Every structure is written in C-alpha cells, then in structure tokens.
Amino acid sequence: MTERIKIKEIKTSTQSNVDRYNPSNRIYVRAVYGLFQKLRRYTGWGLIILFLALPMIRWNGHQAVLFDIAKQQYHIFNMTLFPQDLTLLAWIFIIAAFALFFITTYLGRVWCGYTCPQTVWTFIFIWFEERFEGTANKRKRLDQMPWSFNKIWRKAAKHTGWIIVSLLTGLAFSSYFVPVDELYFDFITFNGGFATTASILFFATITYANAGWMRSIVCTHMCPYARFQSTMFDKDTYIVGYDTTRGEKRGPRRRKADPKELGLGDCVDCDLCVQVCPTGIDIRDGLQYECINCGACIDACDETMVKMGYEKGLISYTSEQKLAGKETHVMRPKIIGYGLMLLVMIGMFITNIINLSSAELEIVRDRTALYRENSEGLIENTYTLKILNKTIETQTYDLSFSGLQDAQLIGPKKIVIKSGEILTQPISIAVDAYDMKEKKVMITIKLTSSTGDVEEIEQQSPFFTGS
Structure with missing residues (x-):
C-alpha cells in the first residue's frame, strides 16, 4: 500500500x-x-x-x-x-x-x-x-x-x-x-x-x-x-x-x-x-x-x-x-x-x-424410608419443612395440606418464624391405607399467613403408600 x-x-x-x-x-x-x-x-x-x-x-x-x-x-x-x-x-x-x-x-x-x-x-x-x-x-x-x-x-x-x-x-x-x-x-x-x-x-x-x-x-x-x-x-x-x-x-x-x-x-x-x-x-x-x-x-x-x-x-x-x-x-x-x-x-x-416471595418453603422427605406404618395402623410419611421468613417482621403461619382425603397432619398447626429466621420443622402426614388406591400421590403443603399480610406459600411433595 x-x-x-x-x-x-x-x-x-x-x-x-x-x-x-x-x-x-x-x-x-x-x-x-x-x-x-x-x-x-x-x-x-x-x-x-x-x-x-x-x-x-x-x-x-x-x-x-x-x-x-x-x-x-x-x-x-x-x-x-x-x-x-x-x-x-x-x-x-x-x-x-x-x-x-x-x-x-x-x-x-x-x-x-x-x-x-x-x-x-x-x-x-x-x-x-x-x-x-x-x-x-x-x-x-x-x-x-x-x-x-x-x-x-x-x-x-x-x-x-x-x-x-x-x-x-x-x-x-x-x-x-x-x-x-x-x-x-x-x-x-x-x-x-x-x-x-x-x-x-x-x-x-x-x-x-x-x-x-x-x-x-x-x-x-x-x-x-x-x-x-x-x-x-x-x-x-x-x-x-x-x-x-x-x-x-x-x-x-x-x-x-x-x-x-x-x-x-x-x-x-x-x-x-x-x-x-x-x-x-x-x-x-x-x-x-x-x-x-x-x-x-x-x-x-x-x-x-x-x-x-x-x-x-x-x-x-x-x-x-x-x-x-x-x-x-x-x-x-x-x-x-x-x-x-x-x-x-x-x-x-x-x-x-x-x-x-416473602418467604421460602423447602420440603425434604425422610431419606431412611419412603413410608412406615404407625401404632394406629396408618400409613405415615415424614417430612422436614425448612421455612425462611424474608420479611422484616415476625410472621405466624397456619400449616395445612391438600391432595389426600381423610388424612391427618401430625405436627404443629401454627408456626411462628422470626424475621430472617430459617426454621426447621419436622411433620408427618398419616392416612388409612384402605382409603388409598395409588402407590404415590402428590400432595401440596401450604403456609398461610394468620394475619393475611403476606402471600400464601405452597410446595408439592410425593406421598407414598406402598399399596
């Protein structure tokens, strides 16, 4: 050039x-x-x-x-x-x-x-x-x-x-x-x-x-x-x-x-x-x-x-x-x-x-057994809930679940979590095996604010019956 x-x-x-x-x-x-x-x-x-x-x-x-x-x-x-x-x-x-x-x-x-x-x-x-x-x-x-x-x-x-x-x-x-x-x-x-x-x-x-x-x-x-x-x-x-x-x-x-x-x-x-x-x-x-x-x-x-x-x-x-x-x-x-x-x-x-979200919910199943039969003859699944309160105030939640008929929740119905706290809460859900037609059912665990100040939180997890 x-x-x-x-x-x-x-x-x-x-x-x-x-x-x-x-x-x-x-x-x-x-x-x-x-x-x-x-x-x-x-x-x-x-x-x-x-x-x-x-x-x-x-x-x-x-x-x-x-x-x-x-x-x-x-x-x-x-x-x-x-x-x-x-x-x-x-x-x-x-x-x-x-x-x-x-x-x-x-x-x-x-x-x-x-x-x-x-x-x-x-x-x-x-x-x-x-x-x-x-x-x-x-x-x-x-x-x-x-x-x-x-x-x-x-x-x-x-x-x-x-x-x-x-x-x-x-x-x-x-x-x-x-x-x-x-x-x-x-x-x-x-x-x-x-x-x-x-x-x-x-x-x-x-x-x-x-x-x-x-x-x-x-x-x-x-x-x-x-x-x-x-x-x-x-x-x-x-x-x-x-x-x-x-x-x-x-x-x-x-x-x-x-x-x-x-x-x-x-x-x-x-x-x-x-x-x-x-x-x-x-x-x-x-x-x-x-x-x-x-x-x-x-x-x-x-x-x-x-x-x-x-x-x-x-x-x-x-x-x-x-x-x-x-x-x-x-x-x-x-x-x-x-x-x-x-x-x-x-x-x-x-x-x-x-x-x-104002809170987070993580569900961890019991890793030792999918299910067990309790003293009342009910099929029971054990879960560990890890709940994180992301608000600046203490929150009270009502704990419930859906997806199973005639089942009972074994554990606290109300959960109090401080601001920024990560609460680990074990619970169990029990149902009569006679009422179950499937080996596995998806259930939804819900946390609802008692005061209605924050939104509802829910998470799905499987429920095993072995039937």
Missing part, C-alpha cells in the same frame, strides 16, 4: 508547562464559578448527603439499608434479600451498564464530570486546599517555598481535614455492612473488631490517596472508562468542544479592540480553560480522552467572553456535527437501541421484584 494514513498533529498549549502524561507532575486547579460548576457542586453535595444519610435512616425499627454479610441478610427498606435473591444484583449491574452506555452516547462523560465519586471527593479535597493554602497560584508558590512555620501549619491543617473526610468516608461505607448503631461508637472507643476496623482504615486510606494525591492520575492512567468510551461516542454525541471557526486565530488584545481588524478570532488566549481543567488538558486541541465533561472550561471561557463583550459559547456542550456546521441528530439507531435495552432490563428487574 502506497497511501499514507492522514495524521492530525496536535500541539499542546505553550502556556501550560505541565506535562499531563507524567504522573509525578501536580496539576494546580484554579477555582471557577458559573452555571455548570454550580450544577456540579449541588449534584455532588446531594450525592454525598445521600451516601452518608442512607445508613442512618431507620425503617420499621431497623436500619433502612444494611448488607449484613455475617447473617447473609440484605435489608433494603421494606425488603430483605438473601443469597438466593442476589440475582437481583446482577440485574442492577446490567441496568447500570446500559444506563452508562445510553448516557455516554447521548451526553458523553457527564458521569465522570458530575457524579463519579473520584471527581466529587477530589473537589472536596481541593476545597480544603483553597481554604488553608489559597488559590492555585498561591498553592504553587507555597510548594516551592522552603519549609517554615507558615507552610507547616497550613499543610498540617489541610491534611487534617483530608484525614477527617477520609475517616468519615470509611465509616460511612462500612456502615452499609455493619449496623451503624454500634459502628461509630465502637470505632471511637477502640472496641471495634479487627475486620471492621481494618475495612474502615482501608477505605479511608484509599480515599486519602485517590482524592488527595492521585486525583487526575486515576482518571487518565487507571480508570478503564476513559479507554473504552470511544466505542460509544459518535459525531452526534454531546461533548465539551471549542469552536475553532469562531475562536481562531487566537491572541491577546485590548478589550475595546476590534478582533476583525486585528485578524483575530474571539479566543483571547488567556489560558483559563487550561488552568481550571482538573485533568490539565487544553480543550482547544480538540476532543481528548482525558476530558471528563465537567464544564469547568465552559464557565471560565464564558466569564472571559462576558468581560470582553463577546457572545458566550466559544467553548460549550456541543457535538462534532455542530462544530462542523451540520445538524446534530439526537434520535439515532445507537441511542435508540441502548434506550430500548435499558427499558427492557428495567422491566425485567421490576418483574423480578414483584415476583419476589
């Missing part, structure tokens, strides 16, 4: 001296305010409050959300799940995957920019930096200064804040698996078990390292999502994009100067879009996998445009089609396919929840 593949050469900004591909280089993110940063801030705080508050909520006398691994019980408000119900977890993962595909195809990496825990916690940690060490330029100068009392106390205060947030994160995460009533008290009083304490410290360390030190390295070097997102993008996907037609040729100028007379575009080359970017890229170089669609560069550029008296939107949420002067197609086969699959998965998940 003699044809050469066309290569687009991208030159990085000369104003940013940070090599973003070198993990050892630190990015000093400049604070920016605007519509999208306000939206991101409110979204982040809302998710954090939800994360912290869910384990604190009481529901019918117990923790609303608790995944008790030791007891193999998973409480989610009014629903208690057991290991055999964890197929629901698979449905949740499938729904999350298709939701991610759908949103990414439509709006790009908005998950990364607005709701990803790495992003949310990173900006919390940056907030502590700004409060104790100042703006981005002040933080950079402080790091270059020799150690002094001023530098030591500021660094110590910042890291203390980081450690407190990290420990609270570890405690909040662990409270989904350990009852919150005892978790915080045991940790503060140093009475927690080894496994619980180790898990808290582990997640605290991970939070401290990821949000405090690695930050964008997680996004650019560790997160797989940035690598495979290109398979979901197309030219109609909404991305953060720079309008080169309007912005070029870029260059500085006085506020009242006419850019057309100077042969310039609207971009004043202030480099603010680079300084506010959490991953340190220059959006003017085009679409890059490091971009997390956070909109920080949009707010920074809009602020500059307002000051210069230009129209906003030089950097905006747009698509490659729109940047090329074409129409963006929202409804397209890929996004319709993802949307339909998402609806199907949600429907199947809801169906599984609706069909989820």
